[in-house]
Amino acid sequence: MKQYIKAIKKSFVVAGAILAMSGCKIDTNPLDRYTDVAVYQNPANIRSYVIGMYSEFSTFKFGTFPIGYDNATDALTDVMKYTSGISGNGTVNILASDASRVSASGPQLNYWATGYARIRRLNEFLEGLDKKAKGLDGDAKLKFQAEARFIRGYVYFWLVRLHGSVVLLDKLTSNKDNPRSSEDDCWNFIAADFAFAAANLPKTWDAINTGRATKGAAFGMLARTWLYAASIAEYDKKQFNTDELTGVPASKASAYYTNASNAANEVKKLAAEGLYDLDANFASIFTNKNTKEAIFKIDFVRPQLTHQYDLGFAPPKDAPGQVLVYGVPTAELVNEFEMSDGSTFSWSNSTMAANPYANREARFNATILYNGAVWKGRTINTTTSDAVEGFTEYGASSDPKRTVSGYYAKKLLDPLNTSIVVNKSDQSWIEMRYAEVLLIDAEAKTKINDIAGAKLSLNALRTKRGLPNTPSQTGTEMMKAIEHERIVELAFEGHRYWDLRRWRKAHIVLNNIRFTGHKITPNGSGVSYTTVSVDNSNRQFTPALYYIPIPLDEILKNNAITQIKGW
Numbered sequence: 001m002k003q004y005i006k007a008i009k010k011s012f013v014v015a016g017a018i019l020a021m022s023g024c025k026i027d028t029n030p031l032d033r034y035t036d037v038a039v040y041q042n043p044a045n046i047r048s049y050v051i052g053m054y055s056e057f058s059t060f061k062f063g064t065f066p067i068g069y070d071n072a073t074d075a076l077t078d079v080m081k082y083t084s085g086i087s088g089n090g091t092v093n094i095l096a097s098d099a100s101r102v103s104a105s106g107p108q109l110n111y112w113a114t115g116y117a118r119i120r121r122l123n124e125f126l127e128g129l130d131k132k133a134k135g136l137d138g139d140a141k142l143k144f145q146a147e148a149r150f151i152r153g154y155v156y157f158w159l160v161r162l163h164g165s166v167v168l169l170d171k172l173t174s175n176k177d178n179p180r181s182s183e184d185d186c187w188n189f190i191a192a193d194f195a196f197a198a199a200n201l202p203k204t205w206d207a208i209n210t211g212r213a214t215k216g217a218a219f220g221m222l223a224r225t226w227l228y229a230a231s232i233a234e235y236d237k238k239q240f241n242t243d244e245l246t247g248v249p250a251s252k253a254s255a256y257y258t259n260a261s262n263a264a265n266e267v268k269k270l271a272a273e274g275l276y277d278l279d280a281n282f283a284s285i286f287t288n289k290n291t292k293e294a295i296f297k298i299d300f301v302r303p304q305l306t307h308q309y310d311l312g313f314a315p316p317k318d319a320p321g322q323v324l325v326y327g328v329p330t331a332e333l334v335n336e337f338e339m340s341d342g343s344t345f346s347w348s349n350s351t352m353a354a355n356p357y358a359n360r361e362a363r364f365n366a367t368i369l370y371n372g373a374v375w376k377g378r379t380i381n382t383t384t385s386d387a388v389e390g391f392t393e394y395g396a397s398s399d400p401k402r403t404v405s406g407y408y409a410k411k412l413l414d415p416l417n418t419s420i421v422v423n424k425s426d427q428s429w430i431e432m433r434y435a436e437v438l439l440i441d442a443e444a445k446t447k448i449n450d451i452a453g454a455k456l457s458l459n460a461l462r463t464k465r466g467l468p469n470t471p472s473q474t475g476t477e478m479m480k481a482i483e484h485e486r487i488v489e490l491a492f493e494g495h496r497y498w499d500l501r502r503w504r505k506a507h508i509v510l511n512n513i514r515f516t517g518h519k520i521t522p523n524g525s526g527v528s529y530t531t532v533s534v535d536n537s538n539r540q541f542t543p544a545l546y547y548i549p550i551p552l553d554e555i556l557k558n559n560a561i562t563q564i565k566g567w
Contacts, residue, residue, distance in 0.1 A: 040132040043140060050125065050144055051212070053151050056118050059111075060158070061298055061429040062309055062412070063494035066109045067092050070312050071327050071409070077496040078515050079333040079487065080409070081534040083325055084399040092327075096510070099540040104549035104567050112551050115159045116167075122152045123172045146200035150213040150221070153193030157225060160186045161498060162548045164232075165245035165564065177560035184248045187229035191259070194222035198266070203275060210299075216270045217296035220432045223263035223440045230256035230447065231502035240504065240543040243565035257447040264441035264457075267295065267434070276434040278464040283366035286412045287427050295432040306424035310417055315369060315380060315408045316388050316401060319421050325400070329368055329407040329491075330534060331516040336487050337364035342468040347529075356529065362466050363488055369408035371520050371527070376418060382406050383520045383527055391519050395536045405517025405534050411492050435461055435489055439482060446478040454478055458485065465489075501546055510541035 039049050062070040068091075074080040075092045084090035095101050095108055102108050125148050129141060136144070159166045164183040181189070198218035205212050233253035241247070248256075270276060277292040279285045285293050300306055311319065312326045338361045339345055339352070345360065347353045357370045369375055371382040382403055384391050394404035417423050438457040445454035451473070458481065459469040472481045486499060500506040514535035521528050549567035 037132075040128050041134055043135050046129070046133060046136070046144060050147050053118070053122060053125070053148065054211070056151055056155060057298055057431060059114070060431070060494075062307070063492070065158070066111060066162075067095070069326055070309055071492050071494070073494050073497045074492055075327045076510070077500060078330060078509060079491055079496050080327045081330050081394070081405055081515060081517070082327045083394070083401065083404050085395060085536075086398045089324070089326060089399055093535075096539050097535065097537045099542045099545060102545060102548065104552040104555070104563060109162060109548045110551055111158055111162060112554050115155050116169075118155050119152060119169055120172070122148050122155070123169060127172050142200040143202070146197040146218070147213055149193040150197035150201065150218055153190045153197065153221060153225070156186065156190045156193070157221070157228075160190060161228060161501070163550060163564065164241075164247070164547045165243065167558075167561065177558055179560040180245050180562065182245045183232065184229070184252070187225060187232075187248065187256075190225050191222060191229070194218050194225055198222055198263075203270060203273075211297070213296065216267050216275060217432060219263050219266040219270075220295045220437050223260050223267065223437060223444075224432070226256050226260035226263060227440050227444060228502050230254075230260060230444070234447070235502070235504040236546070240507075240546045241564070241566050243547070246547055246564065254448055257444040261441055261444035261448065261450075261453075264437050264444065267437045268441070268457075271434060276437075278434060278438075278461065280464065282363050282465060283411075285433070286430070287414050287416075289428055291430075293433045293435060294428065294430045295434055295437065297428045297430040297432075299428045300426040302423065302426040306426050308420075308424055309427060310413055310420040310425045313409045314413055314420055315375065315403075317378065318376065319419075320388065322421050323401060325402055325408070327409065328403045328405045328517075329409055330405055331407075331518050331531060333487065333491060334364075334368055334370070334407060334518070336484060337361055337367070338467060338488075340466070342462075347531075353529070361488075365410075367409070367411040367488070367491055369410040371406065373410075375410070376415060380408070382408070383522050385522050391517070393519075393532070394517075394534045403517075406520050407517070409492055430493075433493075436495075439486055439489065442485075443479070443482050446475050446482065449475065451475065451478060454482075458482065461485065461489065504546065506541045506545070507543050510539050512538050512540070514538055 039045050059065055063073045064070055067073070069089065071080055072092045075082040076096050082090055082092045085093055087094065126145060129144055133141065160183065165180040166186055167178045168181045168186060168189050169178065197213060198215055201213055201215045201218055203215045205214065229248055230253050233248035233250050233256060236247045237250055238247050267276065276295060279291050279293045285291050289299060311322070312324050314323050316323050316325065335345060337345060340359050340361050345352055357372060369380050371380060373380045380389060382390055389402060391406050392400045392402050392404060412427060414425060414427055417425065438461045442454045442458040445457065455470060462469060470481045472478045486495060500509055514533040516531050517534045519530040519532045521530065544566045547564050547566065550561065550563055555561060555563055
């Protein structure tokens, strides 16, 4: 790569640079790469180098991490079922039903080496800015530092929500032996990075820099960080791990919830200035590259940069013999969506059960492809009578590439992409939406007993989704409403597994249980619905999984680090 990419335009700037720059390193001097001196000799090169650092976000797009398949994290939970039972496409099912597959010697749920490689490069960049950069005024330097710390904060966020206690490195060091820091210190370190970014990033960038981190993105990540730290402080209470460095003191929960709400309020102020808003059309959020719901996202541009989300989740007749149907919605998710008037759906209600997909809230129709749904000019048939798109029992085929629950995932698919094999996909991956910020604010305010403020944020979201205000009055009722809202609003966006972990509910919700689907059978002029299991063995989530072990080879490399107790 003898030259940096030139004339990158609009949203392509980050996406293109992510791929083009991902191999560049400061500590090498090959003929086809920029040297240390070249990177810092002028602002244009510095800009290109930091843009290359954004490649880290692609590791997590569409819920790919940590299994390696889109939406796999959700498939560890009660909202999605992967259809295959074989290693590869079905690895997530193996992990969901066998907790022993996660170990210090195994590759699953492992980001340690990759994360620290990125942290080292970011720290190299920060040191280079401080000591070698030329042609930068103070403001430009602060912006570059803020971008680097935004990315570093994101990398550490993933490491800490996996392991709790990790090694904190705020600068370059030649010492390979570094101890773990306390989980509380880790969350505060991440928060400091995002707070610095929020203080020094612009509210918006010009068109050629679209896609770079902004003040709103940093405040949003800061709010998410403090919510996680507060949740651990409230719910963990050292019940699941005896390691001295894991956990957050319970006494800090209220202060951290307050911090989360304060950061969310900063995003709400930016929304009041017109930078962000809830989209009136929920279905269009994920295919509209200009949606104001997107606070931070990764854009794709066909044909240069694409992905294959549609091929992974579209129903089979979209491309017969070629679609993969990795995962499908569970009945648990389908049942969670409300009726259009805000009432709770129930199969025990004879009127609802007779026509279960009628009069459901708009998010249901935007998220789920169900029997009778219209999709790309055809009517979806998920009954047992359809040999291509109809129901098949989980386990009847090792890799059926069709629904095992009676449903297909509609959310995130592009309804206008009628040739997904040729076109591939170019929907944006929205890492953070304004809707999530409102849900963070509602939860944080509930926890500090500002029920009125919590209801304002929750009801703002529900109103935009065409639903009545929440009837919840107490903190307990509000948390139940918020959990429900996070399930339906954020489905297939990679939050459910991590929510259950931070609330310390995963060992209850995801353990010793089998999730379900609906087998739909033609019955005269109508159909009948039978609830069936989509699992052929019980799910397993042991308390030890709240803190994923550090990979054994990292323990062997670092003489100052100890394994998290319990592993």
